[in-house]
Amino acid sequence: MSFRANLQYLRAQRNLTQERLAMLLGVSRQAISKWESEKAYPEMDKLLMICDLFGCTLDDLVLGDVSRPAASASAAGSSNVDSSAEAASPLAASSKTAGIIAPIAELAQDITGYDEHRRRFALLIAGGVAAIIAGVGIGNLFDSSNSILGATPLNDFLTFLCVCVGVIAGLAMLIPGGLSRTDFKRRHPYVEDFYTGEDRSRELRLLVIGIVGGISAILIGIAVTVYADDMLGVSDGWPNAIFLLLCAPGVFGFVYCGMRYSLLNINAYNKAAEDDRKEHAGEQDFYAKLTGAVCGIIMMIATLIGLCLLFLSPAALRGDWSTGVTSMFWVAWPIGGVLCGIAATAIQLFKDYRER
Structure with a gap:
């Protein structure tokens, strides 16, 4: 032949x-x-x-x-x-x-290197999120009202520095993780399902360990903050730092183990790749465009509100960024993210209703 x-x-x-x-x-x-x-x-x-x-x-x-x-x-x-x-x-x-x-x-073999990519992608994303949380936690050690260094002009600078380092470290993992995912999907739009039942059972056990360990770490952090507030009368500074530093590995466990388990779904990967291929061929879903536009508008509005609270509120104009609504300027972005999730869900439900 x-x-x-x-x-x-x-x-x-x-x-x-x-x-x-x-x-x-x-x-x-x-x-x-x-x-x-x-x-x-x-x-x-x-x-x-x-x-x-x-x-x-x-x-x-x-x-x-x-x-x-x-x-x-x-x-x-x-x-x-x-x-x-x-x-x-x-x-x-x-x-x-x-x-x-x-x-x-x-x-059935892993000829595309999907398993190694899956583990690395989950590690980078989970590590990036945990690094940002840990940076904010370390910054709380220098809270002006209860700094570990005492009353010093360096407190605000050190807090800002710690947060910046955490964000930079987080982005240094999140961005390469996202790019590697995009590149892998471009090079391997279809992956044959090579995972066995034993593989899935092992990842499920790891997921349970991650969830239990994460919840335990967060509960310990809550206990520390409650004890410090009720027994020691300390509500700012190191109690918040301990709480966030315990939340960081807890969130890492949630994200890492959750992503590792969810990425075992090869059928979902192949379907997403097929949908992307159709979109690039000119069949992009109108509802996907609508979702992107609505979420973009929501986040633009949230950004404008956050910047206004930071720079244009009465307290900010007086040069006081630690009190009033000025200190809560960052809340605009989480609220915007929640509204984006609600809008995307509503659009998807409407799409499913129309297709039925």
């Missing part, structure tokens, strides 16, 4: 369309079509990826008959090529010995 016939046979065995095979190999559908019409030939790295994906040897794929790997291997007589292909793919040896294509369940 020719390479063309072998590739078509392997696709048929796995019920893979040209488009899905192209997604798995990181090439265009047109490339697969050219390979199967013998108008082009894949490069060596793509040939090895095909061998890994289907559990066949390079010799069988290029020169032999993948439907009869044992027979074609002996006929070809290229033991060096066989051994190199088997070393690249452990499944190849087993399929060659058995004389048949390995079962579909055995062939």
Whole structure:
């Protein structure tokens, strides 16, 4: 059999369309079509990826008959090529010995590096959020009313510095995390589900540990602040710092374990990639545009309100940023985020109603 016939046979065995095979190999559908019409030939790295994906040897794929790997291997007589292909793919040896294509369940492999990406993405996002919270917590140690340094002009500067360092550290993880996610989805718009039931059970146990540990850390922080307020009469400064510094690992556990578990849903990943592909092809959902526009307007209004509270309130004009509504200027953004969530949910419900 020719390479063309072998590739078509392997696709048929796995019920893979040209488009899905192209997604798995990181090439265009047109490339697969050219390979199967013998108008082009894949490069060596793509040939090895095909061998890994289907559990066949390079010799069988290029020169032999993948439907009869044992027979074609002996006929070809290229033991060096066989051994190199088997070393690249452990499944190849087993399929060659058995004389048949390995079962579909055995062939599911992480050839795209999705699992490593999933763990790193969750770590960066969770670490970024925790870093911002920890920066604010450390800044509270220098609260002007109860600073660990006592009354000193450096308190406000150190508080601002700690918050800035926390935000910068957080963004240094959040931005690369988001960019890596976008790049991975661009390079691998389709990922074959290779996770087993044991993998999902292990991640579920990790999620439970993360939730329990996170809740425990936050409750300890609350207990510290209540004790400091009721027993010591201290409500600002180090109690808030301890609370936020305990919240940081708690939130890290929630986000990291939650993301790791949710990203096991390969079907959702593939569906999102398919939706993105349709949008780029000119089929962008009107309701998605509407949601983006509404949320953008809400956050612009929240930003204007926050800036007005910070710079144009009577207290701010007097140069006092620690009292009154001026000290609560940041509340505008969380409220804006909540309103965005409500608006997006309402638009989605309206869309579902119209589609029914």
